[in-house]
Amino acid sequence: MGEGDLLADVLRLAQREGALEGEALEAFLTALRERAELIVAQRLEENAWRRESMAGLEAELRAVAALPVTHVRQVRRRLLALADTLRREVP
Amino acid sequence: MISAVVPTRGGAERLRRYLPSVQASLAASGDTWEVVVVDDGATLASAFPGTRLLPVPEARGYGPAVNAGAAAAAGDLLLVLNDDVRLEEPAVRRMRETLLSRADLFAVAPAIRSPLAGCGDEGGKSARVKAGLIQIEEAPSPEPQATFYPVGCCYLCRRVTFLELGGYDDLYAPFFWEDVDLGYRAWRRGLASWYLPAAVCHHEGSATIGQRPMAERLRAWHRGGALFHLRNLQDRRLRAASFGAWAAYALFDGRPAVTEGLAEALRRFAGAGRRAAEGLSDAEILTRTGRP
Numbered sequence: 001m002g003e004g005d006l007l008a009d010v011l012r013l014a015q016r017e018g019a020l021e022g023e024a025l026e027a028f029l030t031a032l033r034e035r036a037e038l039i040v041a042q043r044l045e046e047n048a049w050r051r052e053s054m055a056g057l058e059a060e061l062r063a064v065a066a067l068p069v070t071h072v073r074q075v076r077r078r079l080l081a082l083a084d085t086l087r088r089e090v091p
Numbered sequence: 092m093i094s095a096v097v098p099t100r101g102g103a104e105r106l107r108r109y110l111p112s113v114q115a116s117l118a119a120s121g122d123t124w125e126v127v128v129v130d131d132g133a134t135l136a137s138a139f140p141g142t143r144l145l146p147v148p149e150a151r152g153y154g155p156a157v158n159a160g161a162a163a164a165a166g167d168l169l170l171v172l173n174d175d176v177r178l179e180e181p182a183v184r185r186m187r188e189t190l191l192s193r194a195d196l197f198a199v200a201p202a203i204r205s206p207l208a209g210c211g212d213e214g215g216k217s218a219r220v221k222a223g224l225i226q227i228e229e230a231p232s233p234e235p236q237a238t239f240y241p242v243g244c245c246y247l248c249r250r251v252t253f254l255e256l257g258g259y260d261d262l263y264a265p266f267f268w269e270d271v272d273l274g275y276r277a278w279r280r281g282l283a284s285w286y287l288p289a290a291v292c293h294h295e296g297s298a299t300i301g302q303r304p305m306a307e308r309l310r311a312w313h314r315g316g317a318l319f320h321l322r323n324l325q326d327r328r329l330r331a332a333s334f335g336a337w338a339a340y341a342l343f344d345g346r347p348a349v350t351e352g353l354a355e356a357l358r359r360f361a362g363a364g365r366r367a368a369e370g371l372s373d374a375e376i377l378t379r380t381g382r383p
Contacts, residue, residue, distance in 0.1 A: 006350050007341035009357050010334060019331035027328040031223025031335030038222050039343045 057082055093122050093183065094166030094250065097142075098129040098156030099174040105295070106139055109177050113170075114141055116178035120187055122168070129160040152265025153243060158258040161250060169253055173244040175295035185290040186247040189235070193285075197256075197277035198241035198248040201290035202231070213242055213294070215286035219381050220329065223336030224320065227271065231288070238286035239380040240274025245292045252282065262322070262359050267308075268315025275323050278380065279370035306348040313340070313352030314359075321360040326373040 014020055019028050060079055095113055099106060106128065117124040126142040128135070132150030145163050147156060161169055168190070170183060178201075186199040203214040210229045216239040217230035227239060241248070256276050263269035274284045320333040337353055344350065371379075 006354050006357075007338060009354065010337045010341055013357065014331070014334035014338070017330060017334070018327070019334045024327050024331035027223075027331040028335035028338075031332035032339045033335075034222035035224070035336040035339035036343050039339055043344075 053082065053085075092166035093117060093120060093124040093168045093170055093187065093247070094160075094164030095124065095126045095170040095172055096129060096157055096160030096164060097126060097172045097174055098131055098153055098160060099135070100131040100150060100156075101134050102174040103135055105174045109175060109295075110139055110142065112177040112179075113172065116180050116183040117170070119180050120183040122187060123166075125165060127160045127164055129156040131156040150265075151261070154259030154264050154266070154269040155261055157243070158261075161253055161258055164250060167250055168247060169250045170247050171241075171243065171245070173294065176245050177293040178245070179291040179293075182290040182292055183247065186287060189285065189287050190247055190249070195281065195283055196285050197252055197274070197282035198246045198284045199290070200238055200241040200246045200284060200286050201292045202286075202288040203242055203245060203292055203294050205294040207294070212288075214238070214245075214288070214292075216240060216242070217381050218377055220332070220377070223332035223339075224316065225324075225377075230286075232286065233288060235285060235287050235289075237380055238274075238284045239278075240271045241284045243270035244294050246284075252277070256280075260322070262318055262363055263315050265311070266315075267311045268319050271315075272319050272323065275319070275376065276366070278376045279323075279366075281371055283379070309346070309348040310352035310355070313349050314356045317353050317356035318359060321356065322363065322366055324373055325365075325368045329373055 011020070014028065018024060057079065060082070095117060097106070097110070097113070110126065114126060117126070126139075128139065128142045128144050130144055130146045131152065133146035133148045135144060135146070138144035143163075145160060147159055157171055161171075168187065170186075182201050186201060190196055190199045200214050202212050204211060205213045207213060208229055210231050212231040213229060215230040215232055215236065217228050218225050218239040219228070220226070230236075230238065253273075256273060258273070259269040260272050263272060277284065317333075317337060320330070324330045324333060340349055340353055
């Protein structure tokens, strides 16, 4: 099994098992297309969530400038928690 | 005799909290019983009252720990549990009655009330093929019914069947998909997993695994899923479709945890190979465990 080229490894194994011939190839291609659509849709959804979170973060930062100094510590805690959430959600 | 096997990894507090409910349910089962706590990593100071402590110095995860407990158990029935499970008192008695009433069962699985389950109950499972891969779905029901596999946090089975099946496959260690794999191997032999909603357990949910970083969990999830398909599927078209799905992940996913998990699966599979084809077909198993 090679290092670093997952696609080549998958295709080599698929070929060894006869998955790239005849009706098996048809099943291979159908699944590739359907799974690719799912993956792309999922990634788009995740990116939208991140964009939303970043927009929230930016709004919070803008709000900090308008706050009295005594409130800044509380806001900072909220921002750090939000940043922490974002970090945990990015695999 | 029922042997409850409870693997734990540094779960002293959870055991203190949940073991009394397990012991109470066993006491109300109508059978003799024991509790074997498998100490994965050997970090517990001493055995809990009324339990037998089985220290495993090298922590290898859930599957190997349960296998060690099953090998050391004295009972003819195995109650496999997580360390963060609270049983309602009639649960073990009800599971036992059902298991002993039918020779065609591998395991009886209770309703598992859990915050992790979308529908609130992760005990019943169905399966279908979606975009090249077997997709497992929650399948709660007010009535008993076949389930795709017994979720590893709580089920009752005959010890001899567990051992004849070879127990959990270490290839999946430290966690994820080993219970799916075991249930599938049982189905292959025509032995059903049976969801019994009248038996209820409460699961805190991933108390041990949940402490691991998300990237590690994602990697283990994809590694286990790929291994399950590679090791078990026999149908030529289903296998080809699963390769198509992995190719899509390799091309389009891009998350290192996912691609690393798949690469690990290929490496592990290379040393293990596909299982024998004897028994029910993949289509028959999916028909028996799918939902319309």
